[in-house]
Amino acid sequence: MTKLIAPLLISTLVLSGCGGRFSDSGWNPLGWLGGGGGTPDGGSLEPEEGYASLADSRPGIPQITGARWEPLNEGRLLVVTAMAPTKGYNSVEIVTARPQPRGRISPDADGVLRLRMVGLPPLPDSEAARLPARAETDQITAAFALSYRQLAGITAIEIASASNVVTIRR
Incomplete structure (x- = not known):
């Protein structure tokens, strides 16, 4: 019985140092040899080159002609129509004007979400x-x-093109 108690006591002590309020203390075995799961800059997940370098470099679509809302089960779909002087525009997409992490859309301080309609000309x-x-x-x-x-x-929401801006209210 005593042979079983000692290993259980040691494993409990080791596992208790792995998480909770002691995760950054000397009791954490992951940090004993200089390792650890922390990031070198203090916990930031921002890319080293910053989010600004992830901006979309495609040119704006020449002219937006309209914008409307379509209902979805979990939100709304913003549908934007535009015109170009020639045929052949491709890779058209609506992107945020300010680079943001994927899936995390947030408006500016004034409550306006600024978007750009971009695409590649022929x-x-x-x-x-x-x-x-x-x-x-x-x-x-x-x-x-x-x-x-x-x-x-x-x-x-403001949607900008190369020549005009269309605003749509929620």
């Missing part, structure tokens, strides 16, 4: 670059989903 020597776009058939549409939790702090 190559200058391609046939699509020479064909003018028709308003009836060549609309560019992109959507941006927002949950009710993300919408809670937002009073308005």
Whole structure:
């Protein structure tokens, strides 16, 4: 019986140092040999080069023609339509104007979420670059989903293009 009590007592002592309020103390065996799970800058998960370097470098779509809300079960879908002078725009997307971690959308201090509609124009020597776009058939549409939790702090949304800004209220 005494042979079983000593290993149990030692393992309990070791495991108690791994978590809770003693996780940063000398009782934590993960820190005994200079290891540990902490980050070198004191706990920040921000990339070393910062979030600003993760900004989208695609040019803005030439002109936004409209924006509307569509209902979703867990929030709302912002649908934005735009026009370009030529056919062939691709990789169109709505991105935040201020770089933010993926999945964590937050408005600016004034409660306005600022977005950009970006996309890649056709190559200058391609046939699509020479064909003018028709308003009836060549609309560019992109959507941006927002949950009710993300919408809670937002009073308005501004979507910027290369030439205009459209504001939509919640």
